[in-house]
Amino acid sequence: MVIVTGGAKGIGLAYCEALGRAGYRVAVADITDPGQVVALINDAGGEAMAVEVDVTDEAATYRMAEAVAERWGRIDGLVNNAGYFSAIEKTPFDQLDVDEWDLVFQVNVRGTWLCCRSVFPYMRDRGYGKIINTSSMTVATAVPHFLHYVASKSAIVGLTRALAREAGAYGIAVNTISPCYVPHDPAYTSRQDAAMGETIIRERCLQREMTQDDLVGTVLYLIGHGSDFVTGQNLYVNGGRAFT
Template identity: 75%
Template sequence: MFSALNHIGQERDVNHVDNEVVIVTGGGKGIGRAYALALAQAGYRVAVADIADPSVVVTEINDNGGQAMAVHVDVAVAESTGHMARTVVDRWGQIDGLINNAAYFTTVRKKPFDELTVDEWDIAFQVNVRGTWLCCKSVFPYMRDRGYGKIVNTSSMVVPTAVPYFLHYVSTKSAIIGLTRALAREVGRHGIAVNTLSPCYVPHDPTYVAKQDDAMGTAIVQERIFKREMRPDDLIGTMLYLIGHGSDFVTGQNLYVNGGRAFT
């Protein structure tokens, strides 16, 4: 079995999980659900955090021999994210990883930038940027005390493609890349890695898909090297790499999973 050196020089098996604890925000459905199930299958204890009830996913994991817990969280509220982190530590004693998957997306309305309201702008930043920052802030003390942690933030292919009529959303996802890089500089001395995962469009929410022009999804598929729709499972390998020990010397990076739609 190959091994790698961790930040303090001890040998660490890159494939060994050892009951590590990962929080997945927005874990109750869609991409978050796929992450939670994959993490549990890989041997992680998973805190499925969501503003909606995530108990169905938690039950699915526990019934199949995994370990999961449900945590209610509003990522835009400091008291709620603080409670999330404390609840996980009270139950399992540690936090090894955080996947900031929760986002304001499916209810976003596309419109020209000069028609956006202040409320539409603010809610996008409250959830996508402030929410990411607050979740990072909430887990940081526990990762710092252990001298290790993995944070995976979520950006999007809308940043390099500069999708029009989506300015508020594109701006938040651009901010996540800068947040990740700056945060990686601050927390690296504590053995904490911070990276960004940037998916392409994944039509995982039927309500959102129904509101879109069919031509949008078709056009995106044609721009990819792999000419098919993207699925939540397409993100799992990259997520497990970033949250696991095989990426212990990777931080401040942005990894695109886009089927070859663009090279950045």
């Protein structure tokens, strides 16, 4: 079974539906009510449960893991998809608001760490687990005027590598997925325009729009047994706009 944070909409919703179709039991975790996504999965013949969670709240992340383990007796995978991006405005680094800086790191870094920590005992006791964290292609391209966001996503790459070293002794694989701009996803469309999308497409080896389905395949690979000997890696899914 797999927990997906930020699973109530956008890319997270796509992950949840795909995991359900692939036969995984899915815990749809989000700060907003994920009940509608759970209904979609269950109506399609899958098995899902809803968990409302603020990933920055330590106690809430523990309750999330406990609720899932109580229902299904195990936690096989965690997809740390929850993040803070859509409300960020382009701002020169010397004009960034300190409170916004802290909020970005609270959600993107603290939230990821807390969720990893909450599921770790269940994976450790089984001697197996898969954790997928979410970084960003902006780490490779160093997009200006998003310093706090880029820095937070850079931290995720380091967090993943260090955690892979610690968790590997217990059979737990930890990897990062780094998406690019996804048109029509709520996390992006509120702040990106058509001209930006066209520029990004021109810079790719595979010159087309990226879709949520392009990310789904990578998540299914990293969560499945086909990647059991892959850990500490950062997989860029960007159509060849940047290389690692």
